[in-house]
Amino acid sequence: MDSNKPMAETGPPVLDEEPIQKSGLEKVEEGSPKAPVEIKLSSEAPPKKQRRAKLKAKDSSDKAATQLLTESQITALENAFKAGDVEDRGVVDAGQVQFIVQQVLGDVLTVSEVRTLVQKGEAVGAATGVINLQEFKDLLIDLLHTTTTRWGALQTSLDGYVGFDTVLEQQRKKFLKKGFEFNLMVVGESGLGKSTLVNTLFKSKVSRTSCTNEPPQKIPKTVEINTVTHVIEEKNVRLRLSITDTPGFGDQVNNENCWLPIYDQINKQFDKYLTEERSVVRRKQIPDSRIHCCLYFIAPTGHGLKALDISCMKKLHDVVNIIPVIAKADTMTIEERDAFKDRIREDIAEAEIKVYPSSLLPEDEDVLQANAPIRKHLPLAVVGSDRALTINNKSILGRQTKWGFVEVENPNHCEFSFLRDMLLRTHMQDLKDTTHEEHYENYRRQKLSEEVGENNGAGA
Amino acid sequence: MDSNKPMAETGPPVLDEEPIQKSGLEKVEEGSPKAPVEIKLSSEAPPKKQRRAKLKAKDSSDKAATQLLTESQITALENAFKAGDVEDRGVVDAGQVQFIVQQVLGDVLTVSEVRTLVQKGEAVGAATGVINLQEFKDLLIDLLHTTTTRWGALQTSLDGYVGFDTVLEQQRKKFLKKGFEFNLMVVGESGLGKSTLVNTLFKSKVSRTSCTNEPPQKIPKTVEINTVTHVIEEKNVRLRLSITDTPGFGDQVNNENCWLPIYDQINKQFDKYLTEERSVVRRKQIPDSRIHCCLYFIAPTGHGLKALDISCMKKLHDVVNIIPVIAKADTMTIEERDAFKDRIREDIAEAEIKVYPSSLLPEDEDVLQANAPIRKHLPLAVVGSDRALTINNKSILGRQTKWGFVEVENPNHCEFSFLRDMLLRTHMQDLKDTTHEEHYENYRRQKLSEEVGENNGAGA
Incomplete structure (x- = not known):
């Protein structure tokens, strides 16, 4: 236990707090982690701590700001450390830290929290491969005070209803007042039903061709970028939706740079x-015009991805969330469709195209479970329609032919409803978050790095 | 109507879109604002727009990205402009724009949206004091596409349930996973019951003196800053709460710089x-250790604010949300208390101390209504207690004396419950937002301005 004392001073100054007090710890009984805080409130002064007062007073004169651990937190951390230090060496292996932490918290950390912890643990124990008690505490304080709120057993229990859970309702109110933004892009050759699909998704005429003065038929000679913005509202939630389309894409003789x-x-x-x-x-509020999702339309050829599809998706997958869809899937039988999907999945894997949801980002168990069916079904074979047929007094969107009626929202007919649920009802916020946290951060990092490089170059 | 055409080119390039098409507008009937979008979907091509195709093709070759207005939006904007231009001069007064906008949207804009609009309107019409149709459209596009989702009559209606309102649920899930942070500071002389009040607020031993090894009685010789962090949880909402206190504040012989x-x-x-x-x-996620709220404890002297209170609050009111509270209010009768409160309110007004919620920020009607009772009651006269008495099988927090029992949560006895409701149940998120949007932005703006100044100085 005491072997780490001389090393304490060399611990990394992870936060700007003074070293945690170690005085008075002799009294802590081993193996009996106290409840972090007694639930019964009482205003009695803690018993006999005058002896420690001097130590504290000396420390605090050095530094103005102090981040303190509570007694029960100190006890819990130390017990966990001791339990991890089975050979009583006064240190634990750096690689072992995450398991000790899981133990002391008694709660499941997220993947990214564990990753942070492992990285920091390795950094601290880089030279020796081991971590002493003081380093362990510093590490934990940093994790607890900046990264995670999953404090497990270290949580403080409450003696009644306090009411801060209403913060959700407070946020909801503010959100309803502001509304939110979602920016969708559709990419694909002309004639694949992009406009119709977007209209079907949002059950309104939101695509460019159906609500602007644009000439409906003519294909432009270069790739154009057009954005139409709408505000739509459901249950008081206002969405500023912008749809960007790219007429002329893939429609030229030479599509090299499209x-x-x-x-x-x-x-x-x-x-x-x-x-x-x-x-x-x-x-x-910074206006958000960043593209949150790109629906990439694949022609239902039955022959796998075209070279254009591969090259284009590979250019875009680092800057935007790509969801590949097979357009006009009603031109294929279910068997053809499944074979085609297998083929495209192979092409995507072979070309190492990153589609949303990216498998390269760390995922918690719940996210993994939510994403598994999407990964299994991509690319989604969809049919769009803005015509409804009334069957049994119910209005059903679909395409009527002489030989049948394709129901757009029937999961047995196509995967439109799967796409809609994912895009709007389960992953909309995640598409926005991924855009902000991954794609935008990448852009920002690169741009700022370049600037730093230029400044250094200019200074040299 | 046509008088503005030559001026169109000189309109400010508010967004990077091409000038909005004006062709084909002759057909619009005056005074009949069309519904923004027909609800019934149909895949028919819009009738005869070939004539305009050439115009469009020419424009689009100049610019790659185009932000388009829908036909119904153009119509609505133009009708509103024409209605505002009563004398048919082809222009409207810059000051009039906000009323025209309210009319065209048919929805109530927020105070800050109106302010943005007025500022921009004045900027555009700075030279002439008037705004032409093209300028009006540019102004509106900017407002609609970047600032407000209150599109009123310009909203696109839906033909069925789409499901993007689930974004609230999606956000809730993410929020529950992350938890949130709230950092509270208590400032005031020793002996005013700061620790007890904090414990009472959060119904647990969260104050420093009740959960750390600190010596309970000794008053430090300088002002110390101590922070204790806890995680508490209610209905799956996890809060990382940090309480910062300042022992030694106001307790010195010379308190000039405390x-x-x-x-x-x-x-x-x-x-x-x-x-x-x-x-x-x-x-x-940037760890947020910024102080979201400062509870400033006023001694129940009956004599108004001390010079120390005034000078300290004036130093702090620009960097933090200050909520003044009268400590140990049970030492005063209700009459004394009310007289004391009046007196303090006068002192605060006279010294021009900004207390939370600030009356200098623009407020919408709903916010104004929520803040009015707070403004009326400040400073809140509170009593804290961490002892409960069981009365009729109900546990009631309060202070028992020989002559009575002060119930802490009884609004007839003191204003503790008012403070708690405001701090935790209605304004917690707003305290965080105000910290971020006002105090932090002020700090950032000042810091960056200084840097720019330094760089210019160095370069000169």
């Missing part, structure tokens, strides 16, 4: 956001 | 956040 205007457009929106974020006087 | 360590501590947290926000590689 990904470029799209790529530029996406980055331009990142740049706009970054400029606002970095300006001295900035808006309370 | 606000300084507090001020420094608050700014240090802003700086930490800013450093993280600006670093090239940054965390997904």
Whole structure:
């Protein structure tokens, strides 16, 4: 236990607090982790702590701000450390820290929290491969005070209803007042039913061709980027929806650079956001015009991905969440469709195209479970329709032919409802978060690194 | 109507879109604002728009990205403009724009939205005092596409349930997983019951003196800053609560600079956040150690604010949300209390101390209504107690004396419950938002301005 005392001073100054007091710990009984706080409140002074007063007073004169651990937290940390230090060496292996932490918290950390912990543990124990009690505490304080709220057994229990859970309702109110933004992009050759699908998704005429003065038939000679913005509302939730489409994509004789205007457009929106974020006087709410999702339409050829599809998706997958869909899936039988899907999945895997949800990001168990069916079903074979047929007094969206009626929202007919549920009802916020936390951060990191590089270059 | 055409080119390039098409507008009947979108979906091509195709094709070759208005939006904007232009001059007064906008949207804009609009309107019409149709449209597009989701009559209606309202549930899930942070500071002379009040607020031993090894009685010789962090949980909402207290405040012979360590501590947290926000590689979630609220304890003297109170609050009110409370209010009769409160309110007004909620920020009607009772009751006269008495099988927090029992949560006895409701149940999120949007932004703006100044100075 005491062997770590001389090493305590060399511990990394993870936060700017003084070293945690070790006085008075002799009294702690081993193997009996106390409840973090007694539930019964009483105003009695803690018994006899005058002896420690001097120590404390000396420390506090050095530093103005102090982050303190509670007695029960100190006890729990030390007991866990001791339990991990089976050979009583006064140190534990750096690699072991995460298991000790799981033990002391008695709660499941998220994947990213564990990763943070492992990285920091390795950094601290880099030279020796072991971590002493003081280092362990510093590590834990950092984790607990900045990263996780999963404190498990270290949580403080309450003696009655306090009411801070109402913060959810407070947030909801603010959110309803503000509304939110979602920016969708559709990419694919002309004639694949992109506009119709978007109209079907949002049950309204939101696509460009159905609500603007655009000429409906003519294919432009270069790739254009067009954005139409709508506000739609459901149950008082207001959504500013923008739909960006790219007429002319894949429709030229030479389609070599037709990904470029799209790529530029996406980055331009990142740049706009970054400029606002970095300006001295900035808006309370930075307008978000970043593309949150790109629906990539694959022609139902039965022959796998075209070279254009592969090259384009590979150019875009690092800047935007791509969801590949097989357009006009009603042109294929179910068997053909499944074979085609297998083939495309192989092509995607072979070309190492990252589709949303990315499998490269760390995922917790719950996220993994939510994403598994999506991964299994991608690319989604969809049929769009903005015509409804009334059957048994129910209005059903679909496509009527002489030989049958394809129901758009029937999961046995196509995977439209799967796409809609994912895009709007389960993963909409995650698409926005991923755009902000991954794609935008990548852009920002790269841009700032370049600037730093330029400044250094100029200074040299 | 046509008088504005030559001026169109000089309109400010508010967004990077091409000028909105005006062709085909002759057909619009005056005074009949069309429904923004027909609800019945149909896949028919819009009738005869070939004539306009050429115009469009020419424009789009100039610019890659285009932000389009829908036909119904154009119509609505133009009708509103025409209605505002009563004398048919082709222009409207800049000051009039906000009323025209209210009309076209048919929805109530928030105060800050109106303010944005007025400022921009004045900027556009700065030279002439009037705004033409093209300028009006540019202004509106900016407002609609970046600021407000209150589109009123310009909203697109839906033909059925889409499901994006589930975004609230999606956010709730993510929030429950992350938990949240709230950092409270208590400032006031020793012996005013700060620790007890905090324990009473959170119904647990969260104050420093009740959960650490601190010596309970000794008053430090300088102002110390101590922070204790807890995680508490209610209905699966996890809160990382940190309580910062300032032992030694106001307890010295000369208290001249005792606000300084507090001020420094608050700014240090802003700086930490800013450093993280600006670093090239940054965390997904910036740990928030900024003080969201400062409870300032006023001694129940009956004589108004002390000079120390005034000078300290004036130093702090620009960096933190201050809520003044009268401590140990049970030492006063209700009449004394009310007289004392009046007196303090006068002192606060006279010294121009900004207390939370600030009356200098723009407020919407709903916010104003929520804040009115708070403004009326401040400073809140509170009594804290961590002892409960069981009356009729109900446990009631209070203070038992020979001459009576003060119930802490009884609004007839003191204003504790009012404080708790405001702090935790109605304004917790707003305290956090105000800290981020006002105090932190002020700090950031000042810091970045200084840097710019330094760089310019160095370069000169």
